[in-house]
Amino acid sequence: MxxxxxxxxxxxxxxxxxxxxxxxxxxxxxxxxxxxxxxxxxxxxxxxxxxxxxxxxxxxxxxxxxxxxxxxxxxxxxxxxxxxxxxxxxxxxxxxxxxxxxxxxxxxxxxxxxxxxxxxxxxxxxxxxxxxxxxxxxxxxxxxxxxxxxxxxxxxxxxxxxxxxxxxxxxxxxxxxxxxxxxxxxxxxxxxxxxxxxxxxxxxxxxxxxxxxxxxxxxxxxxxxxxxxxxxxxxxxxxxLDRPAIAAAPAELPDYVAEARQCRTVEDARAVWHRANRAGHVDPKGADELSQRLVQIAQDIAAGVDTQTGETADQDDEHGPDDDGVYDVEVVDDQGDDEPPTAYPSAGWPQVAAPGGGGR
Structure with a gap:
């Protein structure tokens, strides 16, 4: 120096x-x-x-x-x-x-x-x-x-x-x-x-x-x-100094639907929704189109439908649809002891998505 x-x-x-x-x-x-x-x-x-x-x-x-x-x-x-x-x-x-x-x-x-x-x-x-x-x-x-x-x-x-x-x-x-x-x-x-x-x-x-x-x-x-x-x-x-700042190009939106279709369990599909929720890409109440599509994928997984091909696998009637073709659902509280409350869609998540489901 x-x-x-x-x-x-x-x-x-x-x-x-x-x-x-x-x-x-x-x-x-x-x-x-x-x-x-x-x-x-x-x-x-x-x-x-x-x-x-x-x-x-x-x-x-x-x-x-x-x-x-x-x-x-x-x-x-x-x-x-x-x-x-x-x-x-x-x-x-x-x-x-x-x-x-x-x-x-x-x-x-x-x-x-x-x-x-x-x-x-x-x-x-x-x-x-x-x-x-x-x-x-x-x-x-x-x-x-x-x-x-x-x-x-x-x-x-x-x-x-x-x-x-x-x-x-x-x-x-x-x-x-x-x-x-x-x-x-x-x-x-x-x-x-x-x-x-x-x-x-x-x-x-x-x-x-x-x-x-x-x-x-x-x-x-x-x-x-x-x-x-x-x-x-x-x-x-x-x-x-007097020119407006050039806005940064928006980040490319992850293809959450494609990710969810790769999942093999409802818990993994729910984890995809959680990531979209934390990123602000879905409505916490599940009223937006992306939430509804992710819920439908989770329902397909629960029904044994291959989300890639649309084919239905054999499964017992315990988790099958009722006469109107609807699966039982419940609101899932997936709040851990060490994190603040998180909202999930109030409709559409299959009953098999038990509280504390993995993937988050």
Missing amino acids: GSRILTMKRQAAELGRIRTGYSRPNPNAGKGPIPVKSKTFVLTSHSREYIAAAAELYGGRVEQWTPQRSSVAQWRVITEATELRAILPAGDVLNQSYEMWGGGGCERRCDGVTESIGRRPCVCLAKYGEEWHKRPPTQVCRPTSRIGAFLPDLPDLGVWRLETKSYYAADVLAGGLDTVLQATGGTGMMPVRMWIEQRSRVADGNTKQYQVVMVVPSLPKLRHALNGPISTAAALDPST
């Missing part, structure tokens, strides 16, 4: 990234690229194969691209997709922090209370107060949200990282995912729909345009999202 390093993270390989914006060249010489908010998702990866598959699936043109502050070229496609279908892995897939990046990488990473790189209280809060998040990103940390999701219709096993630096998106993502995690306990995968939503808000007399990434469970009904973990098959095809 293999072993693991307990302190190491266990996460799927990152195949690429899902972005909500891109940059275009600045026409002014010496100026940096101009950031653009995209109305559709932008997928980037080191693998041209993945981006080509994404372009075929979501539309768009494959192009080579080099991220800012990087010298390594990648591939990207500005898709035509306003919505992506994805699957969230088990566990808490949302990673959020306030971050400030510089030429040397991440300079500050904070949870709103403690800045973890410098091991100090939140710098932005101490410097600018409760409204610090309204200041430009050149002065304060930016709320950064990351989610690793499977794109099941693209090649290979791995996650695509969705990243957004929107303050409002951070709140929306956390609220929605926490509701699902509370219901599932984070123990199963969850199919989701993701789209970019344009919003606006008015504060201090000013209207601010912003966008958020919506991530919601992609299930037929809300109750499916709140009803605990779902199977991998349902995560791949959520529509199966």
